Amino acid sequence: MSEADSEVNKGETAWQGPERAPSRSIVLAIAGLAWAAAMLWSARATITGRADAAMEVTSTAYAMPGAVSAALVAGAAVALAVVTSLARGGRTLRFAAATGAGLIVGLLGGLTIITINTDGWIYAVVGGTIAAAATIGGALAGFHHPRVTAAVCWAAIGVFLVGVVLSFLQHDLLPVFGARDTSSSQADAASYFGFAQGALGGLVAGLITYRLLRRARHRTGADLRWPLYALAGAGPGLLLVVGEILTRTAGARVLELAGKVSELELTVQQMLSSSRLNNGLIVLFVGAFTAMVAVGRTLGSPASPADSSADSSVEKSAGTVTERAEPDEIERTARDEDAEPVGSRTDD
Template sequence: MSAQEETTVTTERASFSSVALAIAALLWMAGLLWSARATITSREDVTMEVTSSAYALPGVVSAALVAGAAVALAVVTAVDRRRALGATARFAVATGAGLLIGVLGALSLFTINTEGWVYAVMAGTVAAAATIGGALAGLRTPGVVSAVCWASIAVFLVGVLLTFGQDVLFGIFGAGDSAATRAGAASRYTLSQAVVSGLIAGLVVFFLLRRSPRPWPWYAVAGAGPGVLLIVGEILTRTAGARVLSLAGKVSVLETTVQRLLSQSRLNSALIILFVGAITAVIAIGRTLKPTDQS
């Protein structure tokens, strides 16, 4: 195979991979948006609609970040095959693609009730998240961005799979009849989920980046990527979506406490995934290096 043919095959593989990633990320985002809309619209009480919106927002924002990045990466890859993009043009195309996904996602929330500001805030937060994700895809490290997106989807899948065995795991972690034992079990469950998610994210990054070897620091960056995106999503939720969380907290003192605990739990989990993912990816690549490779 000639060098030109090999380059063509590599480009085609990258294009196929980016399209597959975009489809997977869009399915994730669409699924969460559908779930959020169905849950919110099924509530007959206004206060329940507000609290349901607050519970759904963090997950939708995280999915929008990844979907924006994944779709933007696919668009940039497709355009780049026909015409080489400069740094500015690449960033503009990627950001525009992310914005488009954000607007489409925002419409599904805004149309729940166009007269209420709650859904306008949610819609704006989702649009901002997807646009930021698209901008990240404008970086000239498509392989790293792709690995981060795939690892983020893997983290989401780990959460879904563990949910099915939640009752069994709670029993293993010592959940009993008292509120104290259930709270302790919930804390251990959340910690375990974050650690497992970080391990899976690091391994996914390792296997993807091994296809086109890079210096080991990139493995650390990509391994930390899913945690970073979760932190960015949490920041957006607390800032752009702050009015939704604040309104939900006004429903009752208990709801205020719950929102605060959930917010802190999400941040702690994101930090654990960040560090465990980075360390796992570095250890994995380190075990494959020979002494001559490390110099």
Template sequence: MSEVDSEVRTGEAAQDGPERAGSSGLILAAAALLWMAAMLRSAWATITGQDDVAMEVTSTAYAMPGAVSASLVAGAAVALAVRAFLTRGGRDPGATVRSILTTGAGLGIGLLGALPIFMINVEGWIYAVVAGTIAAAATIGGALASFRHTRVVAAAGAGAIAAFLVGVLLAFVQDDLLPALGAGNTAASQASAAGNFSLVQGVLGGLAAGLVAYRVLRRARRRSGTELKWPLYTLAGAGPGLLLVIAEILTRTAGARVLELAGKVSELELTVQRMLSGSRLNVGLIVLFVGAFTAMVAVGRSMGTPNSADPAGAAAPDSDAAAEPLDPASTSPKPASIGTDAAPVGMDPDEIERRARAD
């Protein structure tokens, strides 16, 4: 290996070291696991609390999207913690091995989350479908943790949790907020108010996601001492919305049979399922774009502030030279100097001495 290649590899290792050291993700993993456990507990209670078969099916369809989203983020967060443990002390198992380990960690979390849903009724295929979708979501989250910039994945996971918390807070005031958004006695006004509510939820969730993702990256920068390029801040801000979109795609594909079965209960239920599916996708897309824009603006404002490390008097010599009156002899035309140390012909001796002292 040449000396140049050795220096390049040494520089890359120096950059990767702070990246790994600043991405433990233990707090994020704990928060994501709590979110996943809460959604699974809510889904289990909702499903098992129904006596009617039709209500049990529709309740399963309502509970599945939230459990899938939480499992996706939890799989990524736990895989990040596993990756940080494996790479501590400067060790690097390699890209392929690292990808296998993070994906396996996500799969393990997914299987643990899928077990209680599957055990509701081991003879019914509907619970097997939901359990498989949850396991697939966590596995995909673990695969995302093998991304080179772990800080970006961690920031996206934290932003997704922030967007979820915004949705929970809005759910508590939904009944009071819908009339302000135009809900009336007609079905058309209620549908319009529901659309406006989704818009508000997406915008507020995107703002929270973008700001949280930006703050996570800035905090990691202070710990590691390395800065990321601004497009990665934008990607981190868009990450929470991207995770929501991936979760919705999984719900529509892997869990399609559950949604179809719920739609067969009645025409009204079919319409509701379609509206909810469209609303979830719209919220995810809004969070994606608003989060990306928020993070981009935040990092742009930080880039525009003056650097405190720059000398405050960097422009002082020029300003002093402009403010100091020039000697009349120095303003008169002079022939070109010969050599670098030669003084201009005809210059006043005092001026020559003053400039030498300044140099």
């Protein structure tokens, strides 16, 4: 086999990665669907539990960003499971299958919201936004590095769990950030708490993606370049930013309607939107930096003991040769050969 063929095979193995094992992809798909189902069930229960129309609108606006982010991950996870189950097929087929799988997940998720009230346009907007998010997630899974997509999905679930835990501890943690009886101190503490949550989420994202990609390298023997580690670490934050962009664009009418309920509600919606974007950006940059630092610690590592012993043996051998072949001895041998009679050389 030629060297070029060997490189091609290595590249193909790196593309397939550990996610070619259907069992791991199925577990990820189940986790992604469970997260999306929980967010959609919570959104539906919150919306239908409001008897007042104004509260129903604001509850829909509050629930939409979380459902959109979960749909992004669920679409990518299910699409990745579909792609890895394809034994053969080019990139075009994989991309089409991944996008189609994300679209199916999105349609099913959107129906859970649309069926709340089929006559209300607000639910159609939310359902369409969820369907678009899952489709985009599915398309992302059709790109060249499925192991990066899988690591990003797992890390996104980890960031979500960090947010859930911190939300339960928020009341106890706000005094640590300076919350007092005044409204200004509480607002400042909430802002500091949001930054800390984003930083912790980014740290978790970077560490999870690094560990998963390293485990994939041990299983397959093929590693990725360090920029892909940084991209994987930034992936969960990137999904949060994409989810916020979809919420502000595809779901803009819902946010506008919620802002018309009152001036206070408009201010709250603007603050929440800004907080979500800042949180996504913090997770993005901290996750990328954490992954780069983690992979950077492994670059240029000292040689293994076997390599060191081999190098010392080579150095000893070289030293022996040098000791045996002194410059004076080499010159003396050369003079003797020049002084040797021509006839004796012929006889030899």
